[in-house]
Amino acid sequence: MRVIAAMSGGVDSAVAAALAVEAGHDVTGVHLALSQQRQRQRLRSGSRGCCSVEDADDARRVAAELGIPFYVWDMADRFAEDVVDDFVAEYAAGRTPNPCLRCNEKIKFAAVLDRAQALGFDAVVTGHHARLAGGELRRSVDTAKDQSYVLGVLTAGQLAGAVFPLGSMTKERVREIAAERGYAVATKPDSHDICFIPDGDTRGFLDRRLGAAPGPVVDAATGAVVGEHTGTHGFTIGQRKGLGIAVGDQRPRYVLGIEPVSRTVTVGTADLAGVDEVRTGAPTWTGPAPSLPFGAVVQLRAHGAGVPCTVTGDDDGGLVLVLHEVQRGVAPGQSAVLYEPDAERGDKVLGQAAVARAARRTPVA
Amino acid sequence: MTYLDHAATTPMLPEAVAAMTEQLARVGNASSLHASGREARRTAEQSRERLAAALGARPSEVLFTGGGTESDNLAVKGMFWARRDADPRRTRVVVSPAEHHAVLDSVEWLVEHDGAEVTWLDVDPTGAVRPGALAEALGDGTDVAVASVMWANNEIGAVSDLAALAAVAHEVGVPLHTDAVQAVGQVPVDVAASGVDALTMTGHKLGGPMGAGVLVLRRDAECTPLLHGGGQERDVRSGTLDVAAIVGLAVATTASVASRVERAARVAALRDRLVAGVVERVPDVQLNGPPLDAVVAGGPGRLPGNAHLSFPGAEGDALLMLLDANGVECSTGSACSAGVARPSHVLLAAGADPDRARSSLRFSLGHTSTAADVDAVLDVIGPVVERARRAGLGRRSA
Numbered sequence: 001m002r003v004i005a006a007m008s009g010g011v012d013s014a015v016a017a018a019l020a021v022e023a024g025h026d027v028t029g030v031h032l033a034l035s036q037q038r039q040r041q042r043l044r045s046g047s048r049g050c051c052s053v054e055d056a057d058d059a060r061r062v063a064a065e066l067g068i069p070f071y072v073w074d075m076a077d078r079f080a081e082d083v084v085d086d087f088v089a090e091y092a093a094g095r096t097p098n099p100c101l102r103c104n105e106k107i108k109f110a111a112v113l114d115r116a117q118a119l120g121f122d123a124v125v126t127g128h129h130a131r132l133a134g135g136e137l138r139r140s141v142d143t144a145k146d147q148s149y150v151l152g153v154l155t156a157g158q159l160a161g162a163v164f165p166l167g168s169m170t171k172e173r174v175r176e177i178a179a180e181r182g183y184a185v186a187t188k189p190d191s192h193d194i195c196f197i198p199d200g201d202t203r204g205f206l207d208r209r210l211g212a213a214p215g216p217v218v219d220a221a222t223g224a225v226v227g228e229h230t231g232t233h234g235f236t237i238g239q240r241k242g243l244g245i246a247v248g249d250q251r252p253r254y255v256l257g258i259e260p261v262s263r264t265v266t267v268g269t270a271d272l273a274g275v276d277e278v279r280t281g282a283p284t285w286t287g288p289a290p291s292l293p294f295g296a297v298v299q300l301r302a303h304g305a306g307v308p309c310t311v312t313g314d315d316d317g318g319l320v321l322v323l324h325e326v327q328r329g330v331a332p333g334q335s336a337v338l339y340e341p342d343a344e345r346g347d348k349v350l351g352q353a354a355v356a357r358a359a360r361r362t363p364v365a
Numbered sequence: 366m367t368y369l370d371h372a373a374t375t376p377m378l379p380e381a382v383a384a385m386t387e388q389l390a391r392v393g394n395a396s397s398l399h400a401s402g403r404e405a406r407r408t409a410e411q412s413r414e415r416l417a418a419a420l421g422a423r424p425s426e427v428l429f430t431g432g433g434t435e436s437d438n439l440a441v442k443g444m445f446w447a448r449r450d451a452d453p454r455r456t457r458v459v460v461s462p463a464e465h466h467a468v469l470d471s472v473e474w475l476v477e478h479d480g481a482e483v484t485w486l487d488v489d490p491t492g493a494v495r496p497g498a499l500a501e502a503l504g505d506g507t508d509v510a511v512a513s514v515m516w517a518n519n520e521i522g523a524v525s526d527l528a529a530l531a532a533v534a535h536e537v538g539v540p541l542h543t544d545a546v547q548a549v550g551q552v553p554v555d556v557a558a559s560g561v562d563a564l565t566m567t568g569h570k571l572g573g574p575m576g577a578g579v580l581v582l583r584r585d586a587e588c589t590p591l592l593h594g595g596g597q598e599r600d601v602r603s604g605t606l607d608v609a610a611i612v613g614l615a616v617a618t619t620a621s622v623a624s625r626v627e628r629a630a631r632v633a634a635l636r637d638r639l640v641a642g643v644v645e646r647v648p649d650v651q652l653n654g655p656p657l658d659a660v661v662a663g664g665p666g667r668l669p670g671n672a673h674l675s676f677p678g679a680e681g682d683a684l685l686m687l688l689d690a691n692g693v694e695c696s697t698g699s700a701c702s703a704g705v706a707r708p709s710h711v712l713l714a715a716g717a718d719p720d721r722a723r724s725s726l727r728f729s730l731g732h733t734s735t736a737a738d739v740d741a742v743l744d745v746i747g748p749v750v751e752r753a754r755r756a757g758l759g760r761r762s763a
């Protein structure tokens with residue numbers, strides 16, 4: 001196959017590209033310039049919006065060792081619109097977005113894949129930790145590093161143009177392969193932060209984008225105002241720390257609700273924070289849509305544990321997930337990724353839908 | 366491999382390689398007082414004389430630098446500083462927006478850090494600067510420290526009439542610098558005849574080594590140094606002379622200037638066939654810059670090896686990638702430090718819309734170019750453009 005290897009400058013995508021070359025594919029390395037941060041202002045010649053030069057250089061270095069062509073594609077405008085603006089808008093609406101998932105959906109396996117295919121390539125190779133074979137997307141053998149959650153939004157068409165060479169190995173093995181080949185990125189630290197918020201201060205980033213919008217923090221049980229906040233975008237459902245509230249008792253409070261119009265954040269004790277019914281928007285499926293109802297395991301946030309559930313539909317084309325165990329911190333905007341458990345070959349991703357709201361259907365014990 | 370990126374760098378001339386490698390084996394600092402030092406000095410000064418002769422300058426006007434970027438920085442900043450120090454009213458820099466970044470970024474630095482003001486010259490639609498535009502921008506010149514207009518544009522090949530521009534500048538007492546990196550060896554360049562006060566040239570665009578350049582600085586031109594140290598070059602530039610590189614630079618410049626007329630005619634003919642062939646295969650292609658047969662001041666109005674073309678509906682970086690995959694090497698103009706291809710600031714300065722700038726490619730032919738190189742482009746350009754158009758301009762609506 002003729003493939004584009006999306007090379008971020010990290011160890012995973014470097015090894016993925018190397019494995020694609022070794023598998024005999026005709027590989028071209030591409031680094032995506034996603035940041036619109038202006039390196040410096042031009043007087044007349046237009047700004048040179050630039051990505052992280054160091055990451056691009058790391059990727060270029062590996063591509064050179066592999067002997068493959070390497071280019072930088074400027075996807076900054078698309079990324080700003082589809083990922084960053086969406087991220088801000090979701091928080092503004094009281095939801096908790098997952099920008100990595102959005103990037104896979106709209107950038108890597110849409111804008112990049114479309115461009116690659118138009119230019120005569122068959123697929124995009126990435127360093128995601130997930131297994132993909134026969135059109136079936138499954139968890140990585142390294143469950144701690146598994147990234148199937150942020151790929152769960154991909155459709156069958158998108159998966160047909162994706163190659164994930166790392167799904168059958170551990171992260172440790174990936175680093176070993178990089179070290180064996182002498183890549184300097186072998187010891188490059190994992191990235192944990194949101195790539196467009198390099199200082200990790202999501203709250204500060206949202207403050208700058210959305211401005212201060214103060215409002216009350218209300219206790220769900222009493223209706224009493226127990227604190228003030230400077231913007232609902234600083235909160236996520238299930239959040240326990242950094243609430244800035246004063247309550248009489250010592251029991252921890254969790255964010256139960258975020259109401260951006262009235263700027264009200266509702267908090268409550270653990271017993272009120274649990275939910276077992278999740279309603280979603282319209283789902284996407286990695287293959288043919290399963291017939292409803294069906295049983296599955298749902299993962300409700302990145303790095304969350306799987307929860308057995310029964311999936312039915314609602315009248316608006318959304319899903320209703322009846323959870324078999326009560327969960328805390330099910331935040332609207334997060335993706336509910338549905339898996340078919342398979343201990344041997346890896347849990348298979350069926351599809352996903354964005355959480356619209358969650359509720360308690362069984363009585364509080 | 367079809368190398369059509371001579372404006373980026375061109376292969377070294379064999380005689381320059383030979384002269385330079387011979388020199389590399391020798392010892393001697395041109396500033397040392399013993400025999401080895403004297404021999405190195407002699408070699409450097411011979412090279413300075415040869416360069417001066419090739420450029421129409423006096424040997425004492427030839428300052429060796431580390432290349433075009435250093436020469437541009439030294440001229441723009443150094444002349445600004447010296448002239449403003451002599452008269453604090455002189456805070457203005459007059460410059461074309463189509464300049465190389467070595468000039469643009471120097472000006473920008475002066476504006477951001479040293480209280481300079483900039484006046485941007487109008488660039489005509491071909492990318493050249495007309496004397497009238499300079500006269501208008503200079504005004505009575507009392508507040509102008511320095512003006513800078515490139516001799517020939519590196520992207521779209523436009524040649525300006527430096528003699529006319531220098532005359533305009535001198536009428537109001539303003540010194541004129543010119544970046545002639547692309548011009549030397551391609552079009553007639555004579556420093557004395559042109560009257561320019563400072564001229565940048567470099568070795569690797571005409572068959573010499575990288576990292577070796579010249580600032581021709583008239584003896585009466587005031588220029589504050591950028592680099593301080595031994596003061597080797599007229600106290601305007603410090604640093605041990607790289608005698609081997611200087612020899613390579615001088616040999617290449619002499620050879621390139623001497624062979625200019627014959628080579629320019631040959632290369633221009635190849636370039637014309639390339640453009641005609643592309644037009645035949647991609648009828649809506651647009652030529653950027655001056656007409657192929659343009660004349661400026663009795664000489665070529667366009668660099669003989671330059672073909673700068675826009676392919677509507679295709680993105681320059683997609684075209685470059687597809688041509689690269691077919692063994693044809695060309696350029697999109699400029700790229701940022703991370704490697705992102707940017708729309709040409711030169712085309713934008715010349716009034717092109719951003720889509721035209723984004724869809725452009727530069728083929729630059731040089732002394733090693735052959736008819737087979739042209740054929741290699743013509744063999745693949747049709748399907749390449751078609752495929753790049755399928756990928757579109759990367760717009761949501763496309």
